[in-house]
Amino acid sequence: MATKVVIIGGGFGGISVAKQLSSSEFEVTLIDKTNHHLFQPLLYQVATAALSPGDIAIPIRAIFSKRKNLNVILGEVTDIQKDAQQVQLKDGELIPFDYLILAPGSQYNYFGNDDWKSHAPGLKSLGDALQIRERILLSLEKAERLKDASKRAPYLTYVIIGGGPTGVETAGSIAEIAKRNMMRDFKNIKKDETRIVLVEAAQNVLNGYPDELSDVAKNDLEKMGVQVLLNTPVKDITDEGVQLEDQFIETPNVIWAAGTAASPLLQCLGEDLDKAGRVKVQADLSISDNPNIFVIGDAAYFEDKDNNPLPGVAPVALQQGKYVGELINDEQKGKARSNFKYLDKGMMATIGRAKAIANIRGIKVSGFIAWLMWGFIHIFFLIGFRNRFRVFAEWIWHYLTFKRGVRLITERKKED
Template sequence: MSESTTSPRRHRVVIVGGGFGGLETAKALKGAPVDICLIDQRNHHIFQPLLYQVATASLATSEIAWPIRSIFRDRRDITTILGRVVGVSTQGRSVFLEDGTAVPYDTLVLATGARHAYFGHDEWEPFAPGLKTIEDATLIRRRILLAFERAEREQDPARRAALLTFVVVGGGPTGVELAGTIAELARTTLPKEFRHIDTTTSRTVLIEAGPRILSSYPDDLSDYAQTSLQQLGVEVELGRPVKDCSADGVVYGDRTLPAATIIWAAGVRASPAAEWLGAAADRAGRLQVLPDLTVPDHPEIFAIGDTVAIAGPDGKPVPGIAPAAKQAGTYVGRAIKARLARKAFPAFVYKHQGSLAQIGRSRAVIDFGWIKLRGWLAWWIWGIAHIYFLIGLRTRLSVALNWLWIHTFNQRSARLITQRDELGGSRRLK
C-alpha cells in the first residue's frame, strides 16, 4: 500500500505596491523558493519621473505605464491581485483588501508609496491637484488645455488673464519641471494654433515657500535653474508660503493671484501603512524602520520607498526618488533569499547615484556629488538616463522619437482633452 505524500508549502511573500520598490523586490526574488503575491490598486506600473510630461502633453500615458501582469507574464511564481489594501493583521499574518479578502503571508513587503500632502489643508486638493498617478496627470493636462480653449472664447479681459495664468506650488524637481514645460508649451507649441489669444502672454508662476528652488541641490545649480526658468518666462516667487487655494486662484504671502489652473508639487504624505501596523511614524506618516528595512518588532515585515523614513550613510534622509526605491527593493529581495538560506545579510546602505532635473529644452541640472553639470550636456544625460530605465525597446524608441520631434519642431502631439472633470469644467472655468 503506497503512502500519499504532500509537498511542503512554499514560503509566501506578499508585496503591496507595484511601483519601483515593489517591482524590484519581485525581480530580485527570481529563483527563490517562494510564492509571490503582488497587490496593487492599479493594474499598471508608472514611470513616475516622467509623469509630468504626460501632464504637460509631451508624452502619452502608454509611454510611461505598463500592465503589471505583462511585466511578470513569464514568472509563474508571481500572482497579481488588483485590489486596495485597507489593513494588515500582524498576529494573523494577513493583508486585508477592500472587498474583505484576506491574503496570508509569511513575509510582507510594504512598498505603498506616497500621495501629495497639503499640510493640513486637504480642502485645497480639488483646486490644486498633485501629480502621483496617471489619473492626476490626465486631469492636469485637461485643465491646462481647457484653460487655453476657454481663454480663446472669453470676452472679459480679467477672466481671460486668469485663464492664462498657471500656478505651480512647490520648487522641488517636479515643480521646476512642470513650470518649465508649461512655459514652453505656451510659448513655442501653441502660438500658431489660436486666433483670438496670444498664448505667449500667458503667465506661469512657480511659488516656493523656501528661500530657493531645488533646495536639495547645490546653490549654484539652484541659481542656474532659477535663471533658466526666468529666461523661459516663468515667474519665480520665493519665501512666500501659500495660504489659500480656491476656484478663484491662490493666496501666497500677502498677495492674491487670480488663476484658473493651480498644480500642487509642494509636499507628500506616506500611505497609511504605519496605521495598518500601529507602528511609529514621522510627521509625514513614514514608517520608522530598522537598518535592515524591517519594521521594529516585526522582522517578517519589510517596508521600502516613500513608505519609510531611513537615514543614508551621511545621516541625511534617503530621498524619495526612484533609484532609492529600486535599491531598497533589490536589497529586500536578496535579504529574503539570504534569510531562507539561513545566511547573514548586511544592513541596507543607500548609494546616491545623483540628482537630475530638467528645466526645459537643452536645459537641465545634474548633481553627481563628485561633479555638477548644467545646460545642454546635462539635458542629454538626463534624457539618456530616463530612456535607459524605461521598460521595453518599443517604449524607449517611442519616447526618444517624441523628444526629438519636440526638440526639433516644438510640437507636442499628446494634447488630448480627456476625462470628465466637473471642477475644471463647467463650474470652474465658465
C-alpha cells in the same frame, strides 16, 4: 511548501523586489490599487501634453507574464494583521504571508488643508496628469473665445506650488507650451499674455541641490518666462485662484507639488513614524518588532551615513527593493543578514528644452549636457523596449519641431 511573500505596491520598490524572487520556492503575491506600473518621474510630461499615458506606464501583469510563481492582485489593502501574518483587502479577502514588503508609495500633503486638493491637483497618478492636462487645454480654449484681454488673463495664468523637481519640471514644461508650442494654433492669444508662476515657501528652488545649481535652475526658469516667488507660503486656494501673503492670483490652473506624506496604511503597523508618516525602519529595512516585515521606498525613513534621511526618489526605491529581494533569497539559504547601504549616484532635474542640472557625486553639470544625461537615464529606467523607443522618438520630434502631439480633450467638464 513554498514561502509566501506578499508585496504591497507595484512601483519601483515593489517591482524591484519581485524581480529578485523568481525561484519556485517562493509564492509571490503583488498587490496594487492600479493594474500598471507607472514611471512617475515623467508624469508631468503627460500632464503637459508631451507624452501619452501608455508611454510611461505598463501593465504589471505584462512585466511578469512569464513568472509562474507570481500572482498579481488588483486591489487595495486596508489592514495589516502582524500577529496573524495576513493582510486584508478592501473586499474582505485575507492573504497570508511569511514575508511582507510594504512599498505603497506616497501621496501629496496639503498640510491639513484637504479642501485644496480639488482646486490644486497633484501629480501622483495618470488620472491626476490627465486632469491637469485637460485643465490646461480647456483654459486655452476658453481664452481663445474671449475678446477682452483682461478676461482672458485668468485662463492664461498657471500657478505651480512647490519648487522641488516636480514643480520645477512642470513649470518649465508649461512655459514651453504657453510661450511657444501651442500658441501657433490659437489665433486670438499672444504668447506674452501667458503668465506662469512658481511658488516656493523656502528660500531656494530644488532644495537639496547645491546652491549654484539651484540658482541656475531659477535663472533658466526666469529666462523661459516663469515668475519664481521664493519665501512665499500659500495662505489659501479656492475656485478663483491662490491667495499669497501679499497678493491674490486669479486662475483656475493651479498644480500642487509642495510636499508628500506616506500612505495611511503604514499606521496599521503601530511603528514609530516621522513627520511625513514614514516608518522608521531598522538597518535591514525591517520594522522593529517583526524581522519579516519590510518597508521600502517613499514609505521608509532611513538615514544615510551622514544621518540624512534618504529622499523619496526612484533610485532609492530600486536599490532597497533589490536589497530586500536578495536578503530573502539569502535567508532561505541560511545566510545571515547584512545592513542596507545606499549608493548615491547623484541627482538631476530638467527645466526645459536643452536645460537641466545634475550633481553626480560632487560633479556639477548644467545646460545641454545635463539635459542629455537626464534624458538617457530616464529612458534607461523605463520598462519595456516599446516604451523606451516611443519616448525617445517623441523627444526627438519635440526637439526638432517644438510641437507636442498629445493635445486631446476627452472629457468636457460642464460649462459654468
